[in-house]
Amino acid sequence: MNIGPYEFAEFKALAVKFHGYAAPGLLIGGCMTAAAMTALPAGVLFEALVETYNCLPDAVQLLTPCSTGNKRLHVVHYGKTALSLFDKYSGRGIRARIDPGLLGPWPEIRAWIMKEKGKEEQNEAMLERQIDEAGTTIVALQPVCVDLSRLNRKSDGPLALCPHCGESFPAAHGSLCRGCAEGAPYSFPR
Numbered sequence: 001m002n003i004g005p006y007e008f009a010e011f012k013a014l015a016v017k018f019h020g021y022a023a024p025g026l027l028i029g030g031c032m033t034a035a036a037m038t039a040l041p042a043g044v045l046f047e048a049l050v051e052t053y054n055c056l057p058d059a060v061q062l063l064t065p066c067s068t069g070n071k072r073l074h075v076v077h078y079g080k081t082a083l084s085l086f087d088k089y090s091g092r093g094i095r096a097r098i099d100p101g102l103l104g105p106w107p108e109i110r111a112w113i114m115k116e117k118g119k120e121e122q123n124e125a126m127l128e129r130q131i132d133e134a135g136t137t138i139v140a141l142q143p144v145c146v147d148l149s150r151l152n153r154k155s156d157g158p159l160a161l162c163p164h165c166g167e168s169f170p171a172a173h174g175s176l177c178r179g180c181a182e183g184a185p186y187s188f189p190r
């Protein structure tokens with residue numbers, strides 16, 4: 001089956017270029033994103049809310065204009081194979097998830113989603129073939145309303161210079177930049 005405007009092999013090639021390899025989660029995420037897009041009314045300026053950091057955000061970035069850099073892609077760390085596309089202004093949209101009840105004919109996809117097999121046991125070729133054949137048929141869609149006030153969409157506001165590191169940061173964060181105040185996860189080896 002096609003994934004959005006791409007043939008399966010074409011999407012795989014895009015996935016390799018963007019993500020490093022054609023991860024099954026990216027292929028499945030492609031099916032989910034494509035399914036949600038077809039259910040959105042035409043012409044809606046939409047954003048995306050993805051419920052895992054694994055693979056799915058990259059499927060959204062490959063198939064929609066939503067990216068982390070343009071702040072139209074929001075990610076929450078629920079570890080769930082689910083994503084929503086929603087109207088930027090009203091929050092109304094479509095949530096797509098993989099419905100375990102639809103995976104009966106696709107045992108490799110089921111095993112992969114539920115992590116039932118170790119990496120060595122999983123038949124990657126068969127998994128890909130099943131994703132190609134299943135396409136959007138394993139995706140359950142549901143209308144959703146996203147609470148826009150809970151998304152990080154505000155501008156950073158005025159900037160200040162941090163008295164500790166000398167770098168600029170949003171003044172609203174306090175007297176020090178968060179890197180200095182909270183202890184950034186990096187240091188500068190001499």
Ligand SMILES: [Zn+2]
Binds near residue numbers: 162163165176177180
């Ligand atoms: Zn600082």
